[in-house]
Amino acid sequence: MNHHLSRREFIKWQAKSGLFLATATSGFWLPKVSFASAAADIGVATGAAEAATRAAVDLIGGIRSVVQPGRRVLIKPNMSFSRAPEYAANTHPEVVKTVAAMCQEAGAAKITILDHTLAPAKRCIERSGIGPACETIAKNMVHPINDPSFYAPVTISKAKHLKTTDVAKEFLKADVLIAVPVAKSHSATGVSLSMKGMMGLIYDRSIMHRLDLHETIVDLATLLKADLTVVDGTRVLSTGGPGGSGKVITENTVIASRDMVAADAFAVAKFEWYGRHYKPTQVRHIRLAHERGLGCAALDDLSIQTARL
């Protein structure tokens, strides 16, 4: 049976639709911006440390796309040197603290922040500022893992050179691995970012120098693959890394990605190293990681979203 629409009904129907459409973008009925379609491969945010960190992670899908309630999270920052934040040899404490806070908000059951330090552990944790900053949101998150008893042997099946290593036991227990490196140069590898940073979760690093440093970094990254990478570019150690001292450039930028190779590649391209710019493929371990399929370093193929705060 045909439903005969009266003129009154028609006008009412049109008016409702019009009102609906007009108010749709107000955020009352539907979300203002649909993130599902807009999640980028790389998120870049400029601003104050905490705000930029949050914004960068939101641009790539938000923390909840990585950390679900009840998960166990391992955060790997750079805190290997006993130097204050302005030297840019360690990750900025505000960035580490914000990432930990975000994990807490996403309902993580346990959050640990670890590094195998080079300088005396207690001093690294305090002078870097990471220990004191993270204490303010929860106790007992930050620990140095310098003793061999914190490591367990594993095989790296996809490795070409570094077939076995002793990896931090916490990694084996964790569900989510988040790399939070500081953007810094490195005299042997060009840069030290998320992939190089994974050396802080194994016990014997010296073997990597004796084999082939770039190849073994990639080997390690096949095992220690970060689920989320947040590169701290608030201050960049542009020369003289990894320990400094060198030229520190204040960039106030945070880079986030679910692909650690992409994050590293973007950081190489974005910042200035020794007075000029370089292509990501000029860092051998990034090029090798791309070639071995660990991630994508071809920035032209990736969607990059920027936010300025």
Add this chain to the structure above:
Amino acid sequence: MRLRRTVQLVCLVLFLALLGLAALSGTPAVMPDLFLRLDPGLVLISAISARIVLLGFIPAAVVLILGPFVGRVFCGYVCPMGTTIDGSDALLGPHRKVSRAANRLTRLKYMVLVFLLGSAMLGVSYVFFAAPLALITRAYGVVLFPVISFLSRQVLDFIRPLGEMLDLSWISFGEVRTIRFASQFFLLFFFTAVLGLVIYSPRFWCRYLCPSGALLALASRTPLIRRRVSQGCSRCGRCVRHCPMGAIAPDAPQITKHSECIVCRTCVQICPEKAVSFGGSKGVAALLADRSPGPVSPARRQFVATGLMGAGSAVISLTGLNSLYGTAGPGQVGAAGLIRPPGAVPENDFLSRCVRCGECMVACPTNTLQPIGLKAGLTALFSPAVTPRRGFCDPGCHECARACPTQAVRRVDPSDRIWAKIGTAWIIRQKCLAWEFNKSCLVCDEVCPYDAVEFRRQNNHPVPVPHVIENRCAGCGYCEHYCPVQNQPAIVVTPMDALRMESGSHETEARLKGFELRLKPTGQETSTMPPDPATPRDIAPGFDVE
């Protein structure tokens, strides 16, 4: 009796607590060398051999001055070696053969003292094999503490799963420092022997060997407060048999050899007639009347002979090949590769001050200070050396200086400590991963706190290579410690250009010699990289050409 055991226990616990605090790397040490500075023999011999008098020596002077007033109370109540010996006495005593009153043997300790004095006159200190506090500190610190550390680690590893289950991070992430020392077996045998001597007689060491005991004995010939026997004495002889020091004349129990008496008051407890007491005398006459027969003093000839033996052995030491004399010059062969702690005084003074107590070794948080064997001669036996391969010597740490009772390692301001150069690193290029094997390494540059390792591109070298900037290097050993080359590292610290001074500022001396010892400053571009003429444009270190 109970009072005495309580005091002994408290002193031993305090001694171990101070030593333990020094060993714990997290906490700053509190007066770690207190007990060492109470030892009169240690202090006297060191003062003579090193020709120094320090404020820190006052406690020992107090102990000695108290001798004429209260006798050898230090031996009976405070000395941790005495307490330990009493402990081993309780364990091994029942197996003891009946000891004869070894009166003549008591003079042996005076011989030891005179021997030490003889050598000290010539500036050579042998106090390290005789001073009780040096010995006992070494026993607990260098032998026992590593054992405790080992056992604690085993326990911690065992209960780790508990930390996971109960979410106790101090178990999950707790660390027990691994302490290791060289020369352990020697020390173990030595102390087993010393403590085992109680099989022959109680307090064998204190009676017959201890030079500090000898010194206190000389001061305690007629103390103000001393053993007094009333008329009620029945001469049963019980006190004679039970006196741990054999200080009561066997046939006349009223007569006491006060210089041997350690005021343990065993005689008071066991006297069936309650005839014994300790108290002050009544007037000078009583004092004089009560004067015990002097310590069985060796004939003067023997004294002189022993003194000369001491001096003689000092001379032999001083004529050893490794002995440094006068001003440095050709023909002086110091021990090769011997790196002393930062702020150590010049070697001759160092050896005459260092009592080899091991405090610095226990206090060192990276366990780099190790006792050396004979590599620098007998006089240097057990003295500390920095061992970078074991641990680096962090520029911000000066625990060794805080622990040293004789200031063989000088205490200086933290800002001056950074300038206390202990040596210089050099690269063995044929072993270096970068120089020889063309591998990207540069760990030495990464870890150097003084920014003394510079990387440069060399002609046709595919990777940057490290260079040590000698006048920026303080010899801290971070580089040698972390060098990934096995089994001997490719970068090694030698004692070359170490700053060894009696007094004064290390910074001033260093600047005079053209050293620029600074921890990495911030912000400035300190690393320059000369362009490599072989490549068209200079590429930053670690990057590839496009």
